[in-house]
Amino acid sequence: MVDMISRFKTLLATLALVFLAAVPAAHADDLKPLVDGLGKSGYAALKDAVGALAATGDPAVAPILQSLSAGDLYVRKSDRAVFAATKAEGGYKLTDPATGADAGTAASGEIDKIKVNNAVREAVTAARGSLTLMSPDIAKRRAAAAEMFRNGDPAQIPLLDQALAKETDAGIAATLQLARAAAILKSDQPDADKIAAIAVLQAKGGRDVLGQLTAIEASSTDGAVKAAAANALSSIRGTLKLWDGAQNILYGVSLGSVLLLAAIGLAITFGVMGVINMAHGEMVMLGAYTTFVVQELIRNNVPWLFDWSLAIALPLAFLVAGLVGVLIERMVIRFLYGRPLETLLATWGVSLILQQAVRTWFGPNNREVGNPSWMSGAFELGNLTITYNRMWIVVFSLVVFAALMLVLKRTAFGLQTRAVTQNRPMASSMGIRTPWVDALTFGLGSGIAGIAGVALSQIDNVSPNLGQGYIIDSFMVVVFGGVGNLWGTLVGAFTLGIANKFLEPYAGAVLGKILVLVFIILFIQKRPRGLFALKGRAVEA
Amino acid sequence: MITAFILRALDRRTSIVLAVILGIGILLPVLNLATDPSSPFHVPTYVLTLLGKYLTYALLALSVDLVWGFCGILSLGHGAFFALGGYGMGMYLMRQIGDRGTYGNPILPDFMVFLNWKELPWFWYGFDHFWFAALIVLLAPGLLAFVFGWFAFRSRVTGVYLSIITQAMTYALLLAFFRNDMGFGGNNGLTDFKDILGFDIQADATRGALFFASAAALALGFWICRAVIASKFGKVLVAVRDAESRTRFIGYRVEGYKLVVWTLSAMMAGVAGALYVPQIGIINPGEFAPANSIEAVIWVAVGGRGTLIGPIVGALLVNFGKTWFTSGMLAEYWLFVLGGLFVLVTLFLPKGVVGSLMTKGSRKPVEKPIEDVVAPGVAAGQAAE
Numbered sequence: 001m002v003d004m005i006s007r008f009k010t011l012l013a014t015l016a017l018v019f020l021a022a023v024p025a026a027h028a029d030d031l032k033p034l035v036d037g038l039g040k041s042g043y044a045a046l047k048d049a050v051g052a053l054a055a056t057g058d059p060a061v062a063p064i065l066q067s068l069s070a071g072d073l074y075v076r077k078s079d080r081a082v083f084a085a086t087k088a089e090g091g092y093k094l095t096d097p098a099t100g101a102d103a104g105t106a107a108s109g110e111i112d113k114i115k116v117n118n119a120v121r122e123a124v125t126a127a128r129g130s131l132t133l134m135s136p137d138i139a140k141r142r143a144a145a146a147e148m149f150r151n152g153d154p155a156q157i158p159l160l161d162q163a164l165a166k167e168t169d170a171g172i173a174a175t176l177q178l179a180r181a182a183a184i185l186k187s188d189q190p191d192a193d194k195i196a197a198i199a200v201l202q203a204k205g206g207r208d209v210l211g212q213l214t215a216i217e218a219s220s221t222d223g224a225v226k227a228a229a230a231n232a233l234s235s236i237r238g239t240l241k242l243w244d245g246a247q248n249i250l251y252g253v254s255l256g257s258v259l260l261l262a263a264i265g266l267a268i269t270f271g272v273m274g275v276i277n278m279a280h281g282e283m284v285m286l287g288a289y290t291t292f293v294v295q296e297l298i299r300n301n302v303p304w305l306f307d308w309s310l311a312i313a314l315p316l317a318f319l320v321a322g323l324v325g326v327l328i329e330r331m332v333i334r335f336l337y338g339r340p341l342e343t344l345l346a347t348w349g350v351s352l353i354l355q356q357a358v359r360t361w362f363g364p365n366n367r368e369v370g371n372p373s374w375m376s377g378a379f380e381l382g383n384l385t386i387t388y389n390r391m392w393i394v395v396f397s398l399v400v401f402a403a404l405m406l407v408l409k410r411t412a413f414g415l416q417t418r419a420v421t422q423n424r425p426m427a428s429s430m431g432i433r434t435p436w437v438d439a440l441t442f443g444l445g446s447g448i449a450g451i452a453g454v455a456l457s458q459i460d461n462v463s464p465n466l467g468q469g470y471i472i473d474s475f476m477v478v479v480f481g482g483v484g485n486l487w488g489t490l491v492g493a494f495t496l497g498i499a500n501k502f503l504e505p506y507a508g509a510v511l512g513k514i515l516v517l518v519f520i521i522l523f524i525q526k527r528p529r530g531l532f533a534l535k536g537r538a539v540e541a
Numbered sequence: 542m543i544t545a546f547i548l549r550a551l552d553r554r555t556s557i558v559l560a561v562i563l564g565i566g567i568l569l570p571v572l573n574l575a576t577d578p579s580s581p582f583h584v585p586t587y588v589l590t591l592l593g594k595y596l597t598y599a600l601l602a603l604s605v606d607l608v609w610g611f612c613g614i615l616s617l618g619h620g621a622f623f624a625l626g627g628y629g630m631g632m633y634l635m636r637q638i639g640d641r642g643t644y645g646n647p648i649l650p651d652f653m654v655f656l657n658w659k660e661l662p663w664f665w666y667g668f669d670h671f672w673f674a675a676l677i678v679l680l681a682p683g684l685l686a687f688v689f690g691w692f693a694f695r696s697r698v699t700g701v702y703l704s705i706i707t708q709a710m711t712y713a714l715l716l717a718f719f720r721n722d723m724g725f726g727g728n729n730g731l732t733d734f735k736d737i738l739g740f741d742i743q744a745d746a747t748r749g750a751l752f753f754a755s756a757a758a759l760a761l762g763f764w765i766c767r768a769v770i771a772s773k774f775g776k777v778l779v780a781v782r783d784a785e786s787r788t789r790f791i792g793y794r795v796e797g798y799k800l801v802v803w804t805l806s807a808m809m810a811g812v813a814g815a816l817y818v819p820q821i822g823i824i825n826p827g828e829f830a831p832a833n834s835i836e837a838v839i840w841v842a843v844g845g846r847g848t849l850i851g852p853i854v855g856a857l858l859v860n861f862g863k864t865w866f867t868s869g870m871l872a873e874y875w876l877f878v879l880g881g882l883f884v885l886v887t888l889f890l891p892k893g894v895v896g897s898l899m900t901k902g903s904r905k906p907v908e909k910p911i912e913d914v915v916a917p918g919v920a921a922g923q924a925a926e
Contacts, residue, residue: 343887344617468832
């Protein structure tokens with residue numbers, strides 16, 4: 001039984017093959033006179049012949065036209081038949097241009113090359129675009145439709161109509177409609193048609209349409225069409241402005257999430273503990289280098305694990321940076337509690353040492369950290385393009401924030417941390433080992449900077465100077481948001497990120513950043529304790 | 542009254558320091574010019590230039606000490622004032638090049654010709670006169686410091702907050718001066734100087750004169766600082782440093798005192814920058830880097846803050862160490878040393894080299910300054926430490 005079915009399948013497959021092979025052959029016979037039409041003398045005749053070939057809508061025409069523009073087509077003087085010819089021994093080897101079948105040889109005196117000029121070449125290009133409209137391959141049809149839309153050639157209108165009638169894919173059909181509208185606008189069809197076409201284009205919107213409509217508005221002499229075009233233009237521009245705004249917000253959120261990641265560890269060490277840790281940026285850097293090392297090991301030993309490299313690097317980066325943080329706290333910072341200016345200087349020294357250590361170890365150049373497959377690429381949402389790595393970093397920053405909030409508000413360790421920061425002697429009397437809590441809290445803040453480094457390694461250069469770029473921004477975010485308040489850091493990061501991206505189109509990237517810095521400096525004058533200031537006794541130190 | 546103010550500062554120790562600085566300022570150029578290169582007493586020109594650079598650094602350190610050591614304002618942005626002064630001098634030197642630049646334009650500096658600018662921007666007017674440039678060297682940092690300080694001190698931004706926004710200030714200026722369309726030469730800055738006051742800037746005699754000018758400026762700065770500290774004004778400054786709120790409650794306008802000393806300090810830093818540029822031969826936005834400002838703070842900390850002599854000693858020591866390290870095989874380890882200095886000095890030598898020596902000599906105990914502003918989170922914790 002099984003045998004029967006498989007046999008039947010084979011039979012079917014064979015039949016299908018025969019059928020498929022027969023189709024182009026049948027067409028090729030129809031095509032033959034048309035192909036020979038290419039052999040007529042004169043460019044105008046040649047151009048017409050190209051048009052006639054294209055009008056068949058036969059996919060087999062495409063390679064013929066290809067050889068025509070490549071200069072591979074020759075006409076045999078004896079019978080004016082057209083062949084594709086390649087140089088061979090003792091003359092030329094002829095093949096049938098439509099089927100590729102062998103057609104013997106010819107001496108070089110027996111055939112003439114078919115010459116093309118620019119007008120013919122243009123006709124060929126347009127014809128090839130229209131031909132792929134009939135291609136059975138959806139991707140090819142889509143590309144061809146888009147191409148037709150960009151060109152908007154009035155001569156193609158009948159062909160477009162033909163393609164529209166056949167098209168089954170809704171998306172391609174829409175593009176074809178647009179292409180038809182664009183073509184109509186350039187043709188000399190009646191105004192009513194043109195105005196209808198403008199309406200079609202307006203409904204599509206977008207930047208490419210904007211260009212075509214602007215051209216129409218500029219060239220059109222007719223009042224009604226011109227007015228319709230101007231109308232459509234202003235409406236599209238309005239929509240585009242909205243999309244631009246949305247895009248800016250998106251970029252802003254993306255920048256904000258980066259700022260949040262960089263600042264959130266600082267929000268603990270500086271905001272909760274009050275330690276000015278200038279080596280915070282270097283904790284981020286350590287996290288990034290941990291990612292690099294993990295990826296190197298995976299690449300060399302277990303390449304199939306590469307997509308998991310970030311997941312493996314996360315806990316390691318937390319441990320590495322956290323451990324370094326605990327060491328710094330035990331060896332330097334604990335002697336300097338209550339002397340914030342000295343803490344600032346000492347941790348700056350630590351940051352120089354860490355930078356140089358990494359530079360000595362890994363070299364001064366950028367290290368390559370790869371994107372796992374799920375982090376590369378992008379997707380479209382309306383007129384917005386969103387890259388996967390940016391999106392995941394936004395998600396990741398929010399997850400880290402939530403996790404940190406949970407640790408501080410819902411665990412015994414968090415309770416002890418808050419107790420120690422609020423009233424150290426009392427916490428100590430209740431049996432909390434305050435030095436341990438200090439060290440662990442500092443380790444937590446540093447560890448979070450480390451996992452921020454894992455994320456930032458995906459979008460930034462991993463070099464010994466990585467941390468330097470973030471330290472000032474991080475302090476700005478924490479101070480702006482309000483020291484000692486994690487929610488303030490969240491709001492501060494996204495506010496600054498979005499403000500920065502909205503200023504950029506008007507002021508340029510650098511000036512935008514300067515304006516934000518100046519704004520923060522002025523803001524601190526107004527509210528020295530930040531956006532969400534702590535209330536109560538802790539404020540007046 | 543002014544004479545009393547100036548003369549009161551001239552106690553024995555100050556006079557000795559002034560004499561030493563001026564003596565070196567005269568002696569080294571003379572040894573450079575008057576002795577034969579083969580003589581054991583000869584001072585090569587490059588050493589003179591190097592030491593001249595150190596002296597301008599010492600003046601910068603002195604200006605940091607004036608606000609940090611005596612008024613408790615830790616500035617992480619004094620490099621900005623230094624660089625502004627440097628740019629003032631650099632603009633004068635650019636105009637002095639005249640038509641000897643690569644493009645031979647008599648009015649426009651090379652970089653403007655390169656950027657296709659047609660005429661001199663308005664803020665470059667007047668820089669062909671030395672007196673104007675000298676005025677700007679004082680006024681530009683002074684004005685920036687005044688505006689910045691007026692906002693900051695009035696709204697009582699203190700402690701680390703002030704430190705961080707001074708750092709943001711110099712960072713913002715760094716970004717701004719990197720822009721080509723700011724009209725200050727962008728990334729490359731100003732360089733290729735030829736003349737200063739009509740003298741060839743490369744000539745040994747000019748180098749000697751610049752060295753002396755640096756020494757004289759340092760001496761003058763030291764004297765002014767002494768005069769300020771010795772006056773009643775200076776006593777109030779120390780009171781502000783040790784207990785700002787108390788000083789305010791007694792009835793002093795704390796922000797006014799801070800603003801005056803802050804502006805004065807910025808102008809001193811500007812002069813240091815202006816003397817630095819002709820000796821180094823270039824000024825570029827890198828001078829605004831926050832790291833430079835923090836390095837100036839460590840010179841003060843190493844030497845001993847609140848001593849005035851300390852920052853001079855500290856600047857010379859650290860920079861000598863830097864030159865020695867970075868010119869040899871150990872160049873790679875310089876940052877370890879510098880970083881270690883930051884940590885060790887703050888942990889084990891809080892009074893700095895000079896401060897510790899002075900306490901040992903116990904002529905007068907150096908009182909421990911009280912930090913009266915801390916970040917809120919640590920407030921409660923502090924009590925237990």
